[in-house]
Amino acid sequence: MLPAVLPWWSGRDCHDDSVTTAATPKGERRRQALVESAAELILEGGIDAVRHRAVANRAGLPLASTTYYFESLDELVVCAFQHNSCRELEEMRARVEEVTPCRRSLESTAELIIDLLVGPRGVGELEREQLISRYERCVATARHTELRDVQLHARRIVDELLTDLLERCGRTVDPTQIRRLVAAVDGAVLGALGELDPDPRGLARGLLLDVVGSVAPPADTDPVSPDP
Numbered sequence: 317m318l319p320a321v322l323p324w325w326s327g328r329d330c331h332d333d334s335v336t337t338a339a340t341p342k343g344e345r346r347r348q349a350l351v352e353s354a355a356e357l358i359l360e361g362g363i364d365a366v367r368h369r370a371v372a373n374r375a376g377l378p379l380a381s382t383t384y385y386f387e388s389l390d391e392l393v394v395c396a397f398q399h400n401s402c403r404e405l406e407e408m409r410a411r412v413e414e415v416t417p418c419r420r421s422l423e424s425t426a427e428l429i430i431d432l433l434v435g436p437r438g439v440g441e442l443e444r445e446q447l448i449s450r451y452e453r454c455v456a457t458a459r460h461t462e463l464r465d466v467q468l469h470a471r472r473i474v475d476e477l478l479t480d481l482l483e484r485c486g487r488t489v490d491p492t493q494i495r496r497l498v499a500a501v502d503g504a505v506l507g508a509l510g511e512l513d514p515d516p517r518g519l520a521r522g523l524l525l526d527v528v529g530s531v532a533p534p535a536d537t538d539p540v541s542p543d544p
Contacts, residue, residue, distance in 0.1 A: 347385040349375040354396035355403075359449045363456050366393050390462055397453065397463050401470045404450070408432055408474070412481045419486030419534065426524040430517050432481055433474075433501045447505055447516065474498065487532040500527050 353374035357365040368382045368389065375381070386392040411432055420428070435443050457467045475494050482489045504520035 343385070346375075346377055346381060349377065350382060350385060350392065351395045351399050354392050355399040358393075358396055358400060358453070359446065362449070362452050363393055363397075363460065366396065390460075393460070394462050394466065398466050400449075400453070401466055405470060405473050405477075408477050411436060412477050412484070415481060415484045417484045417486075422525060422528055425482070425485045425487065425528055425532075426521055428481060428485065429478065429497060429524055429528070430501065430520050432478065433498065434505060434517055434520060444509065448509060451502075451506060451509075482532045483535075485532075486535050487528075488535045489532045493531040496527055496531050497524065500524055 350371055354366045354371045356374065357370055366389065369379055371392065372379045372382055382389070382392060386395075415428060434447070453463075454467065457463045475491070475498070478494055478497060479489045479491065500523040501520045504523050505516040508516035508519045
């Protein structure tokens, strides 16, 4: 089993400079409320939606609290970015752990990959907004270098989770090729989100059927057991 997801700043807290201001239980609660409020704003409107007043209003705290608990708005954004990333990774981990080890067909394996990387349900309006937010955050790391450590950590964990999933499906995984699967899904989702009637799951499924076999072939030549 994979180790639990740890914050990317383990040993180097994202608020080392302001830790003394949140040392009390009340301070920690307020600081956490600000992080969660900023995280919600990022999901709804991207990084540009994170402003001192908007965060404080949503958290129900005085405007000055954002500068009291954080050295800068950038620090708050990084912590909110990390909050969203950890939440998504834990949801993905739970999906993988629900998969019973069993040799699966190519089609079933592709469906599970899509469930992991896109989501286990259909892509309705809420899911579409969540996907848009996820890819906006990816692009944001190109402009906001302080976010790259968070993104790189998330990428490593996703690769590990995908490897675990494929092994549970009875497949041999080449670690050097695992990003091909992620890239195929990313490209399909980004392409589909711009369409009037998006179907990222359907487009990703078609691409994965061409990629999974070469990246993660069956671990042996025995006939595939019926999927559970």
